Amino acid sequence: MTSSLRTLRRELSLSSSLFDRHICFNCLQVLSRPQQARNASTATVSAESVAPSSTNTPHRTAPSTATVSNPYHIKAGIVLSRPPLITRDLTSFEKAFFFYQRRLNERLALSFPRYFYYPEGTPGDTEWKRKMRERNTPAKDIGDYNAHKKDSWNDEILVGSKDSDPEQHVENLLQDAVIEIEEQIEGQDEVVKRRIEVERPQPRVTEADQTGDVTSLTRSLQRTIYLIVQDKDGIWRFPETDLEERENLKRAAERLLVQAGGINMNTWIVGNTPVGFHTLKYEESSSKPGEELLGEKTFFMKGRIMAGRFVLKNSPMALKAFKWLAKEELEQELDPLYFKSIRHMLVAQ
Amino acid sequence: MIFNKLPFRAHSSIINRTSSSRTCIKPTFIRHVSSDIASTTPNTSTSTSELLELELDDSEFTSSTTPTAEMIQSYDPVGQSAARKKQLPSSRYRFRAPRYYRGPLHPHQPPHPSNPTARNYIPGPFSSPRLLQTYDSTLSHDLMILYYQHTPFNTPRPPIKERLRSWDDSSPYHKNRPLRAPRGTVKLGLLDKKITFRNIPQLSAITVSIVIPEASSDSRFLHTAGMMVQAITTQRATIYKARRTVSAGNRSQFSQRRGKPISVGTTMTGEQMWHFLSTFVGVVLPRIKDWQGVLARSGDVNGNYTIGVHRDVVELWPEIAVNYDA
Numbered sequence: 001m002t003s004s005l006r007t008l009r010r011e012l013s014l015s016s017s018l019f020d021r022h023i024c025f026n027c028l029q030v031l032s033r034p035q036q037a038r039n040a041s042t043a044t045v046s047a048e049s050v051a052p053s054s055t056n057t058p059h060r061t062a063p064s065t066a067t068v069s070n071p072y073h074i075k076a077g078i079v080l081s082r083p084p085l086i087t088r089d090l091t092s093f094e095k096a097f098f099f100y101q102r103r104l105n106e107r108l109a110l111s112f113p114r115y116f117y118y119p120e121g122t123p124g125d126t127e128w129k130r131k132m133r134e135r136n137t138p139a140k141d142i143g144d145y146n147a148h149k150k151d152s153w154n155d156e157i158l159v160g161s162k163d164s165d166p167e168q169h170v171e172n173l174l175q176d177a178v179i180e181i182e183e184q185i186e187g188q189d190e191v192v193k194r195r196i197e198v199e200r201p202q203p204r205v206t207e208a209d210q211t212g213d214v215t216s217l218t219r220s221l222q223r224t225i226y227l228i229v230q231d232k233d234g235i236w237r238f239p240e241t242d243l244e245e246r247e248n249l250k251r252a253a254e255r256l257l258v259q260a261g262g263i264n265m266n267t268w269i270v271g272n273t274p275v276g277f278h279t280l281k282y283e284e285s286s287s288k289p290g291e292e293l294l295g296e297k298t299f300f301m302k303g304r305i306m307a308g309r310f311v312l313k314n315s316p317m318a319l320k321a322f323k324w325l326a327k328e329e330l331e332q333e334l335d336p337l338y339f340k341s342i343r344h345m346l347v348a349q
Numbered sequence: 350m351i352f353n354k355l356p357f358r359a360h361s362s363i364i365n366r367t368s369s370s371r372t373c374i375k376p377t378f379i380r381h382v383s384s385d386i387a388s389t390t391p392n393t394s395t396s397t398s399e400l401l402e403l404e405l406d407d408s409e410f411t412s413s414t415t416p417t418a419e420m421i422q423s424y425d426p427v428g429q430s431a432a433r434k435k436q437l438p439s440s441r442y443r444f445r446a447p448r449y450y451r452g453p454l455h456p457h458q459p460p461h462p463s464n465p466t467a468r469n470y471i472p473g474p475f476s477s478p479r480l481l482q483t484y485d486s487t488l489s490h491d492l493m494i495l496y497y498q499h500t501p502f503n504t505p506r507p508p509i510k511e512r513l514r515s516w517d518d519s520s521p522y523h524k525n526r527p528l529r530a531p532r533g534t535v536k537l538g539l540l541d542k543k544i545t546f547r548n549i550p551q552l553s554a555i556t557v558s559i560v561i562p563e564a565s566s567d568s569r570f571l572h573t574a575g576m577m578v579q580a581i582t583t584q585r586a587t588i589y590k591a592r593r594t595v596s597a598g599n600r601s602q603f604s605q606r607r608g609k610p611i612s613v614g615t616t617m618t619g620e621q622m623w624h625f626l627s628t629f630v631g632v633v634l635p636r637i638k639d640w641q642g643v644l645a646r647s648g649d650v651n652g653n654y655t656i657g658v659h660r661d662v663v664e665l666w667p668e669i670a671v672n673y674d675a
Contacts, residue, residue: 083487084487094477098476104472105475151430154427271491271495273494304491
């Protein structure tokens with residue numbers, strides 16, 4: 001709890017009535033609750049509000065045993081994500097714009113001082129001349145364009161040209177990195193030319209993308225992918241659990257990860273505060289007047305997976321399956337109402 | 350064209366009002382590479398419809414016509430200009446931005462700096478930096494959560510504590526005295542600002558500078574250091590002069606004289622800053638032998654961080670190392 005909150009609570013307890021102040025319902029509940037050793041993040045439930053542990057599936061009917069002051073049953077969920085591992089593909093506008101700016105720069109910048117970097121007659125100079133014969137300009141990403149000629153004004157890229165494509169630039173760099181060596185083998189007169197090529201970069205599309213393996217963490221490298229699980233009723237959603245006694249949301253999220261996916265994961269729970277919540281209203285609420293349970297609220301903590309794998313084997317949570325999906329794929333998979341309450345926690349990219 | 354003689358604001362407002370001029374500006378022949386946006390993306394998707402809403406007029410990006418093979422074949426701007434018998438009037442191809450800004454009412458206004466015809470135009474950006482993408486997609490979101498502090502709605506803002514101490518007026522001499530410095534510390538720290546989604550901390554600039562004590566006696570050191578800074582930052586280095594004279598007795602390497610050049614450096618922002626950082630973190634630091642890591646206690650608490658590297662480390666920059674290899 002922050003010191004300001006503590007001060008405020010003391011101030012409010014001294015004042016005659018809580019209700020003549022303009023405070024929202026939720027905050028009022030927090031402030032009027034008896035003080036416990038608790039962080040701001042901990043939506044701990046008092047002992048009587050904890051539902052029996054057998055009801056860890058989303059039941060549509062309220063558990064009858066619950067006697068609560070809070071009309072909602074509180075749960076902890078986790079939004080476990082893997083951030084993008086590579087840069088995203090550029091849009092066609094970005095490609096065109098960057099290319100335009102690069103050719104403009106070539107026209108405005110001073111030309112490359114070759115004699116400064118490669119003195120005449122050195123091996124570097126020979127190599128430079130060979131490369132210049134292949135591509136007419138020092139820059140490797142502006143296509144075949146010389147900015148210092150009479151018709152250099154003709155710098156527009158034509159339809160069908162690959163010059164603005166980053167893939168083409170990679171090809172150009174690979175081509176440029178090739179070294180040609182002339183070797184003379186001992187005892188023979190002839191000179192042997194040898195080309196040394198560099199290793200190609202790894203592909204941006206992985207095997208998991210090609211096979212459509214949604215359980216792999218190496219899929220959709222350009223996107224943030226989120227973990228969803230299928231419970232024994234066949235409902236897809238983020239992993240969630242009931243809070244144990246005197247447990248805060250962060251602790252519950254950490255425990256949930258281990259119970260659901262095993263210990264072979266290196267994860268990090270970002271911050272102590274939940275990033276969002278989802279309210280599930282029960283169709284039938286318990287009958288006792290004043291003590292009825294209207295539904296359940298799941299507070300989501302944000303988690304990052306750094307290394308390791310999520311495995312369902314030996315999981316005590318009775319989960320059926322899991323998937324790693326990007327935002328649009330989640331929209332297809334999840335219940336529309338559920339997605340509506342969680343969508344703002346998800347990153348667009 | 351008469352529009353060119355009007356101030357920029359008047360010119361644009363006329364163009365917006367007269368719809369006939371809009372149609373004559375519309376291109377008749379689409380041949381840009383970027384025009385394939387319209388042809389490749391399906392019109393039914395929401396993103397395209399949002400784009401279409403954003404577009405005020407018909408533009409090359411919204412038009413669905415693609416050039417035919419004949420049009421592509423026959424397009425030859427260089428041949429066309431060579432075949433022209435008379436030279437075009439210079440007003441058709443030459444625009445010179447005014448050398449001086451003569452006030453907002455002058456009819457000849459300089460173009461915006463992002464306009465390639467402007468005199469102060471600097472090309473760029475040329476790429477979408479990797480670290481900036483990481484910041485946008487990952488880091489900024491996490492930072493916002495980490496900085497989040499919950500305050501219940503309508504909580505009165507806590508009063509700012511007295512920063513500079515006032516005098517207790519026990520003596521008549523306290524009148525009009527300036528306020529006292531805070532107790533204990535000499536420096537007055539910055540006020541804390543509440544972090545929201547609008548002001549998530551972000552890298553704003555990187556300054557690189559090299560101090561060269563020998564530069565006061567021999568200017569060749571200065572030129573070499575300037576070239577090094579220019580090579581690793583792609584920006585022209587500024588020479589900084591000593592503000593005061595320091596005599597260090599026997600240790601002559603620490604002595605400096607006021608007004609003499611003492612260091613060179615430059616400040617990067619934007620795209621170049623991100624590229625520099627990714628080279629430094631991804632290439633240079635891993636190449637250092639027996640590297641101990643950066644100092645956690647370096648910098649101040651106000652968001653500035655300083656790292657110093659030995660002169661041998663500068664040679665590890667790829668732009669510098671290439672000169673040693675050759």
